[in-house]
Amino acid sequence: MALSGTLLLTLMTMAPPATPAAPATDNKSCLRCHAMATLAYRDPGTGEIVDLAIEPHALSHSVHGELDCIDCHEGEFDRYPHPSDAANETLSCLGCHEKDDTEDNIARYQSIDAEYAESVHATSDAPEVEGFSCHSCHDPHGFRASQVGEKIAAIVRDGNQVCLSCHEKLRDPFSPHHAWLPNREKHWDAVRCLDCHTPLSDTEQKVSHRILPPEESNRDCVNCHSKEPSLLNRLYQYRSEEDLATKGWLNKAVFNDAYVVGMSRNATLDLLGLIVIGLTLLVLAAHGYGRYKAYQRTKGDPK
């Protein structure tokens, strides 16, 4: 279950595990309550439902699947009800990821941090953005980077769901947003929001964390619909090398896995097309020449 909202970590007042003898230290004790799919409460301040449920399968398959709950949640969560000051616990990715990671990873997180600082989610002064953090998009209990070889359609769907969980009004058929975009629904099914809403750059990141506001986002069709689709390449990096080599074209053109007008080209087909056009022109020219010749003959032969 995807955790909507996601600011959970700072809102864990209601969470509940315990064993009678020893304090609870294993995930099982926590999940005894937190695996309840409907563990939630309505926040008296906002009226919003705060979801405290963890989907055990998603957790164990997430990037944090190897960790114990208490590795991150260091407060006194071994008792139920959890002490109210545990709610003040703040968790940031960098807290862990800068502390004991490899040089490379630390550099990566620093560049993410720099990108994010320029993101619309960080710079906007809209009230909804208040309190935005990594966890707003990356559910720490289910987040898992897309893997090479995964189905592109699934990557697109899951990726877009992250954005749509807040930007829910976009899907409204009468929404004026993206009205300029031809085949709006088809685009949403085939392209990630991120593909257009991040700058075209050649950083090390698979995709930039600098989310662009609408007016700065990419509107140039050619960035995808061309032989060098710089935007789409970011999505198609998840297709395995082998997959690309063996059935790349077949997938795109025949199985329609993701057929992109202008991009999914085949040199042989192009050549064949040229030859057909050339031959047609040739036949036309020959026909015209024949007619001309015949006319000449009747003219030069008065009865």
Place this chain on the structure above:
Amino acid sequence: MNPIALKPLSPTAKRRLIVTALVLIGLTLAYKVLYPLAFESYVGKTNAPLTYASSTQLTKTEFEALAQELSTDARQRKAAAIVDTDQEPFARQVKIEMLMNTESFIRDTEPSHIKYFREAGIHHYEGPQTCLHCHATIQVTHGDGTVKTVDTLGDIVNSVHFKFQSESGGFSTYGYDGRQVNSGAHKIPVGKINRACGIPGSFTWTGWAALVESRPEHGEGEVTMRSEGCGQCHIGGNYQPATEKMMPIGDVPSEAKDGIDCLICHSTAYDMNQRHVIQDAKGLRWNQDRSLRAALTVGPINSETCLRCHQHNMGGDAYRHNAAAQALGHVNQRILHRGAKRGNPFSPHDDTHAASGIQCTDCHVPEGHKIPRGRKGVDLVANDIPTKDVTCESCHTQAPHNQSEHKALLNGHIARLACETCHIKELEAENVVLRDWVHPTWDPEEGLFEPTDIYRSGKPGKGFTFLWFNGNGTFLANALGNNPNGSEVYNPLMQQVARLDDPEIIEAVRAKAIELKQQYPDIDVDAYVRMATDPLSQLSPDMLAKREAMIQKNLRAAMNQGESRIYPFKLFNAMMFEDMTNQGPFGAMILPFDYASYYETGDTPASVKKAISDPIVQRMYQEPFKLYMMDEFMSYFGITEGWKTVYPLVDGRLENVEPHWMRQMGTLMVNHGIQGKGRDCIECHSPDGIMDFRQLGYTPERVAELQDLDIIEKLEERPASAEAREKTVQQ
């Protein structure tokens, strides 16, 4: 002008045209006149113009006198409600009088139909035709927001309230043969109309209206006439239910449509004392309140109007706050059914929604005269709007608990538990679990023989049990569902609903059997107790094996569908006479009783003989009915060999008819009688809790975990504000 029309027809063509026209006219006449007559004689039912004594013509003066009385009454009630009751009585009286003479108050409290009737010059209420005078069509708002204008009479005639059956798809019921009822090409009418049932002991054809001679002992042998029958709660005023609606062609005759009782639902001052059986030249039928008083007080539908009939199946007839039981009839008083069907009353005294003024139609949002009963259903009843939800969540959301400190944990339970599981803590004590129709008991006060209730209880684990439920049910009303762990162990049709093993219940049944033996010396107490508490013991080993195999093969899929949650289910079983020629692993065709002879003589075989002599039951045992519906009915019933048309009454003797308990208990949904405060944790989470986690299909490890709620112990250990916590834990 059309040139073809001018061309003179040839004599042959002319003849053909005339013949065709004649044939068409003949067919129409046959359908309109001959078919109804033939049908009436085939099923042995009557139709005639229906008249009611309460429907009288008033003079203008009488009308105005009545109007003034009703207007004053309404004003008086409203004024009294507004002025505080804790005021000094005289001051209160003066204030009420001031309001009574206030112009806007007079205008706004007068029943609206006084003005309408006065303007239209209506001084006589003549049933539906009077209503249709203005309401010939109504606007129906559907769930998706579309608004349609429909014919009012057609809308009501085709509603479950009138025909109490439906044959379209959308049933949540599965036959024991594994097929969803009426999902295939061969659709049969199903609903209360053709369903013999152990609770009423008869069915609508044979038990529509009866006049019973009672001999109360305080009356010193004098005979008092009493009314009984299914028609008391159904809106048709005819001599029988809307039988025509069960057939593939034909319609209810207009006389029957004129008998529809609009006012029992729409009037705020309907006199339930008018609701009793009357006899005329054509037979027995139910009387109605067709007075102008009832018609002039038409108002919006509210819980009170619905409960005139529906408290019967919720709190029960004898429920202390059942208003209808206070008005049993000016004459031929209705017989009160003791032993509640569900024992979960909807009234301000026992239901938190009723107490807060929620009306029935706030949850059961009608679309015209079609009223949704929700998508989940075990007891095979017709459903007007099978696609429409009636749920707690639609108002309460997925996070309904807001008061308790443990609100998140309580909300967490919703993934596995229905709200009713905690918020219906107990049913009425009158709730009947085991009813013996075969051995009636004399009720000296009523002067009647009544079926003997062998066991009544409203307690969890006794009067009701907890089962997984995904919204599906079997053809004989057993909840289907399964533990979300995909358990192979959970098998209620062999366990929870097929066996009563609580020693307390067995002891109570034994005591009752010993009591019955004094009247019926033939009773073998041990055998009686075994049959009543272990109904599967009545099956041969072959049948039992077949039953187990059919459950696995045919029902597992329907059990594993969707998402099941644990719901409370009222349990019910009955001993009735059964036609053993049509027996299968899940039961045999039960035979109805004739009410009058049953109540008067207590001679149950004679009562069965009388009921099955009814022409429609005889037709049931004939080939056309077999092909039209009974074969299909049997297949759903789990009888693979089809319907055997061996009529069980030969030369005045019952052939191959035996008294039996049904092979499993019916499970009825309970959704009313909701209490604001739910159960305590330890009611379930303890080794002797009310929920049998093992039978619910949990693994032994999980059972141990669920029974040992260390969190609660921990809470009790906590020194700081332990008492306060204790309090909130219980919320």
